Amino acid sequence: GKATGLICFDEVHKAKNLVPDKDEKASTKTGLYVDRLQQFCPNAPVLYVSATAATEVQHLGYMSRLGVWGKGTAFDTFRDFQKAIESNGVAAMEMFAMNMKAIGAMSCRALAYVGTEFDLQQNGMTEEQYRDYDAAARFWQKLLNMFRKFVHSKDLKVSYRKHFFKKLWKKEEAKGNEGRPSRANSKDLADEEDEDMVTKRLWQFYWGAQQRFFKAVCNSAKVPAACVAAQDAVDRGEQVVISIWATGEARSRAKMDKLKEATAGRITVESVSDGTTEVKIKEKATLTSVHSCLYANLALKSKLSVGGKQV
Numbered sequence: 001g002k003a004t005g006l007i008c009f010d011e012v013h014k015a016k017n018l019v020p021d022k023d024e025k026a027s028t029k030t031g032l033y034v035d036r037l038q039q040f041c042p043n044a045p046v047l048y049v050s051a052t053a054a055t056e057v058q059h060l061g062y063m064s065r066l067g068v069w070g071k072g073t074a075f076d077t078f079r080d081f082q083k084a085i086e087s088n089g090v091a092a093m094e095m096f097a098m099n100m101k102a103i104g105a106m107s108c109r110a111l112a113y114v115g116t117e118f119d120l121q122q123n124g125m126t127e128e129q130y131r132d133y134d135a136a137a138r139f140w141q142k143l144l145n146m147f148r149k150f151v152h153s154k155d156l157k158v159s160y161r162k163h164f165f166k167k168l169w170k171k172e173e174a175k176g177n178e179g180r181p182s183r184a185n186s187k188d189l190a191d192e193e194d195e196d197m198v199t200k201r202l203w204q205f206y207w208g209a210q211q212r213f214f215k216a217v218c219n220s221a222k223v224p225a226a227c228v229a230a231q232d233a234v235d236r237g238e239q240v241v242i243s244i245w246a247t248g249e250a251r252s253r254a255k256m257d258k259l260k261e262a263t264a265g266r267i268t269v270e271s272v273s274d275g276t277t278e279v280k281i282k283e284k285a286t287l288t289s290v291h292s293c294l295y296a297n298l299a300l301k302s303k304l305s306v307g308g309k310q311v
Contacts, residue, residue, distance in 0.1 A: 003041040009034060013050040016059035020078040034062050057085045057093065066105060068096075123225035136217060140210055151202050161198055216248050 009015070018031025027035075038046055046065040054060050061078050069075040075084065085092045100106035125133070150156065230240045 003044045005044055006047060007037060007041060007044050008047045008049060010049045012048045012062065013052050013054070013059070015062040016054060018062040019058075020061045020064070031062055035064065038064055057082050066100070121225070121229065123222070125221060126224075129221050133217065133221075136213070140213070144206070147206050151199060156202075157198050160202065212248055212251075219244065 012034070015028075015031040015034040017028040018035055019026040020035070024032060048063055053063075060066075060082075064070070064078075067073060069078050069081040075081040085096060097106065101108070226242065230242065233240050
């Protein structure tokens, strides 16, 4: 509490999910720790540093040192400040930003581009890359035809509404409990607006996946030329910084980690060498099934099917 040194929060937008005046469970731990540090060090000045400090008014909750809400200000709580700004729209947000700059509480700076050069380098694709791209396009065309049939399935839509439109589903169940006609226990999708909403969401999944896929394909196609350009720059004594916007790796890893324990009959391929595949089986039922099909030397004595595929 006696600290008087400057507290600098870099990349402070990571604390944007703080929800002041509410239970701690409503906020992220990062937001809570940023808020507590400011409270426990009332005599220490605070500097917020971020390229994207906030995109919505509610993201300003962690900036308690702005002096905009609280004792001695026009707003008793952050909630009061949020309501006032949001109710007056973009004009109020612009006025707030102008006021912060006028009193010296906010400073906006940009890196100078003096002496810098920008050069766009276009590189052709190899024959192998052309073949891979064409094969991928044919795959997505085939998948599109299959997905059309998939989307038109009424059973799918009912299941999808139940798992991903929970509020709508609970509303329908409530109607059913009141004795009104309900679709919660039926496959009838008479409400066209709800059906269109579900269909639209399903197509968003497809086109979103397709865009991410071809984005990754385009990124990978640039790698050979980027390596050559980087090596040439190093040979000239220059320093190289390579920026990759997105590879999809983090999303893919998170999805696979989530599926690890959720997929029935799942086996993990540990390694493959000289025609021998080493697998790891965690589920006891699957392990028992595999044991019954093996000789003592681990050779298969009968056909084995795992996950719908024959081994």
